[in-house]
Amino acid sequence: MNKEFPKVKHKVIDSHVHIYNWRKEDGEYFFHCFEDYKREMGLSAINICALPSGYGSDVTSNLMCAIYKLINPGTFAHAGLLYDSYPMGDSLPSEMDFVTQLDELEAIGFDGIKMIEGKPTIHRRIGKNLLNSEHDKFFAEAEKRGTHIVFHINDPKEFWTTEGLDYYGDEGFASHEELYRQAYAIFEKHPSLCATLAHFFFKGDKPQDLIDLFERCPNVCVDLTPGWEMYISFYDNKEYFKDFFTKYSKRILFGTDSDFPSKTESSMWRADRVYRFLSSDDIVKGVADRYESGMCIPNEAIEDITYRNFERRVGSTPKPINKDALKAYYAKYKHLMTEKDIAFTDEVFAKFVGQ
Numbered sequence: 001m002n003k004e005f006p007k008v009k010h011k012v013i014d015s016h017v018h019i020y021n022w023r024k025e026d027g028e029y030f031f032h033c034f035e036d037y038k039r040e041m042g043l044s045a046i047n048i049c050a051l052p053s054g055y056g057s058d059v060t061s062n063l064m065c066a067i068y069k070l071i072n073p074g075t076f077a078h079a080g081l082l083y084d085s086y087p088m089g090d091s092l093p094s095e096m097d098f099v100t101q102l103d104e105l106e107a108i109g110f111d112g113i114k115m116i117e118g119k120p121t122i123h124r125r126i127g128k129n130l131l132n133s134e135h136d137k138f139f140a141e142a143e144k145r146g147t148h149i150v151f152h153i154n155d156p157k158e159f160w161t162t163e164g165l166d167y168y169g170d171e172g173f174a175s176h177e178e179l180y181r182q183a184y185a186i187f188e189k190h191p192s193l194c195a196t197l198a199h200f201f202f203k204g205d206k207p208q209d210l211i212d213l214f215e216r217c218p219n220v221c222v223d224l225t226p227g228w229e230m231y232i233s234f235y236d237n238k239e240y241f242k243d244f245f246t247k248y249s250k251r252i253l254f255g256t257d258s259d260f261p262s263k264t265e266s267s268m269w270r271a272d273r274v275y276r277f278l279s280s281d282d283i284v285k286g287v288a289d290r291y292e293s294g295m296c297i298p299n300e301a302i303e304d305i306t307y308r309n310f311e312r313r314v315g316s317t318p319k320p321i322n323k324d325a326l327k328a329y330y331a332k333y334k335h336l337m338t339e340k341d342i343a344f345t346d347e348v349f350a351k352f353v354g355q
Contacts (some may be wrong), residue, residue, distance in 0.1 A: 002040055002268070004272075005040070005041065005265075005268040005269065005271070005272040006272075007040070007041055007042030008041055008042045008043065008271075008275050008279075008306070009279070010275075010279065010299075010302055010303055010306050010307070011044045011303065011306060011307045012041070012042070012043050012044055012254055012271075012275065012306040012307060013043065013044050013045045013046070013047065013076075013254065013306065013307045013310045013311070014043055014045075014046045014047065014254065014255060014256050014258065014271060015047045015076075015150070015196070015223060015253045015254060015255040015310045016047065016049055016150060016198060016223055016225045016253075016255030016256065016257055017034060017046050017047065017048055017049065017255075017256060017257070017258045017259060017260075017267070018048065018049055018050075018051060018257070018258070018259040018260070019033065019048055019050075019061070019064050019065060019068065019259070019260045020051075020061075020259055020260065020261065021260070021261055022064065022341075022344055023261070024260075024261040025261070028261075030064060030068065030260055030261075031067075031068070031071055032071070032072065033068075033260040033261075034046050034048075034068075034072075034075075034258075034260065034267070035072065036264045037258070037264050037267040037268060037271075040264065040268060041267075041268055041271050041272070043271070044307060045074055045075065045076055045318070046075060046076065047075075047076035047077065047078060047111070047150075047255075047310070047314070048065045048068060048069070048075060048076070048077045048078070049065075049077075049078045049080075049114035049150050050062045050064070050065045050077070050078065050079045050080045050114055051080055051114065051116055052079075052080040052081070052082055053080055053081065053082075053083060053116060053117060053122055053125070053126065054080075054116045054119070054121075054122050058082075058333075058336040058337050058338070058341070059082060059329075059330070059333040059334075059336050059337060060337055060338075060341045060345070061080060062079045062080060062082075062105070062110075062329075063326075063330060063345060065077040065078075065079060065110075066079075066108055066109070066110070066321055066326050067348055067352060067353070069109070069318065069321055070321040070323070070326075070352060070353070071352060073318065073320065073321075074318060075318055076111045076112075076310075076314060076318045077110055077111060077318075078110060078111060078112040078113055078114040078148070078149075078150050079105045079108075079110040079112075079113060079114065080113070080114050080115070080116070081098055081101055081113065081115070081117075081138070082096060082101060082333060082336065083126065084096060086125050086126065086127065087125070087126060087127020087128065088126045088127055088128050088132075088134075091133075091134060092134050095332075096333075097134065097137070098134055098135065098137065098138035098141075099137055099138060099141045102138065102141060102142065102145075102147065104325070104328075104329050104332075105329075106147075107322060107325040108321060108322055108325045108326050108329055109318075109319040109320050109321040109322050109325070109326075110319070111148070111314050111315070111318060111319055112147060112148035112149060112150065112313075112314055113142065113147060113148070113149045113150070114149070114150045115149055115150070115151045115152065116152045117130060117135075117152075118130060118151060118152055118153030118154060118179055118182070118183060119152050119153075119154075119155060120154070120155055120159070120168045120173045120174060120179065121166075121168075121173075123173075123174055123179065124172050124173050124174070129174070129178075129182050130182045130183070130186060131182055131185055131186070136189070139186060139189070139190045139193060140190060142190075142193060142194070143190040143192050143193045143194075146194050146219075147194060148194045148195075148196070148313045148314050149193070149194065149195045149196070150195075150196050150198060150223075151195045151196065151197055151198065152197075152198040152199070153179060153180075153182075153183045153197060153198075153201065153202075154176060154179045154180060154183070154201070154202050155168070155176075155202065156202055156227065156229045157176045157202070158229070160173075160175065160176050184213075187213065187216070187217050187220065188216075191216060191217050191218075192217070192218065192219055193217065193219060193220070194219040194313055195219065195220050195221070196220075196221045196222065196223050196253050196313070197220065197221070197222045197223070198222075198223055198225055198255075198257075199222075199223070199225050199226070199227035199230065199257075200222045200223070200224065200227060200230045201213075201222050202227060202229075202230070203222070203230075204227070204229060204230030204231070204232070204233030204234060205230075205233050207240070207241070207244055210222060210248075210251075211248070214248060214251050219313075220251070221251045221252060221253055221309060221313070222251065222252055222253070223252070223253040223254070223255040224252065224253070224254055224255055224274050224278075224305070225255040225256060225257035226256075226257065226270065226273075226274070226287070228286075228287040228288070231277070231286060231287050232287060232288060232290075234277070234295075235286075235287075235290065235292045238293075238295060241295065242295040242296075242297060245278070245295060245297050245301060245305070246297050246298055246301045249297070249300070249301035249302075249304040249305055250304050250308075250309060250312075251309070252304070252305045252309065253305065253309050253310055254274060254275070254278075254305050254306045254307070254310075255274075256270040256271050256274060257270070258270055258271070272284075273286050275306070276294050277292075277294045277295060278294065278295060278297055278302055278305060278306070279294065279296065279297070279302050280293075280294045280296055281293045281294050281295075281296040282294055323353050323354060326353060327349070327353060327354070330345070330349065
């Protein structure tokens with residue numbers, strides 16, 4: 001047993017992790033990269049969220065998630081949408097419109113869709129707001145099907161005023177207010193959309209906004225992936241948020257935003273801090289070098305957050321990968337990949353998927 005990061009005492013699904021590369025710099029491949037993390041923490045499952053429009057900018061991210069899921073069948077995965085160009089044109093080629101892509105990804109066996117198109121850097125790269133006709137057709141179809149979307153919209157408001165690694169004060173970025181305007185317009189038009197808004201929708205300082213959104217949109221949730229600024233709000237208003245997390249426990253999902261390549265201990269640290277914040281009154285070192293106690297919310301609320309809400313939206317069992325559909329998808333979008341990634345992917349497909 002790891003004394004620093006003891007195993008969780010509840011069933012826990014980490015609903016939000018990422019794979020960025022095939023392997024680490026030391027050559028370690030990604031094939032089982034989260035399995036030690038799951039085992040050491042005692043997690044029931046993970047959900048890997050692909051980011052083809054954000055990192056790598058091609059189909060590789062979706063393929064990595066599908067192959068990981070194929071090799072590790074207890075894994076959930078959400079795929080990302082592909083673009084034929086950046087910035088996005090007025091319309092997509094008919095053979096790769098977003099509804100067609102949704103059909104393809106469901107046929108492969110993905111459990112939902114990951115969208116990072118609301119993050120300022122990706123939003124600027126795509127070059128269109130999220131209310132364009134192509135995305136609207138996708139949202140309408142996803143709403144109709146009940147497709148679960150893990151949706152990153154906006155970023156901490158400080159990023160527009162404080163220069164640093166992420167700084168959006170330069171020309172070309174949508175404002176903090178504009179990104180929220182687009183998000184609310186989407187949910188006004190598609191109020192039954194099944195979406196989990198990452199990083200607490202960056203509303204740790206304005207929880208009443210979430211309450212209003214929950215009341216209007218029955219299938220909208222938020223996750224607890226840090227965004228550590230939101231945890232500072234939780235710490236500073238602990239009694240309020242203890243009541244909030246208890247009352248709205250069916251609208252909150254557990255997640256860490258852990259990734260590969262990184263050390264397993266990094267994922268375990270995140271999971272431990274999020275889990276203990278919910279389930280205990282342990283005093284542990286969290287964000288901003290602060291030692292804080294957890295909220296110790298009721299057991300029923302903990303279980304809603306740690307696994308039930310994910311299962312209500314996605315299911316209790318990951319969908320199996322359809323190898324024929326995966327091979328057809330790879331053949332169709334292979335031209336979007338780099339030669340280096342194609343060479344390695346061909347090897348992986350030959351070994352795990354078949355010719």
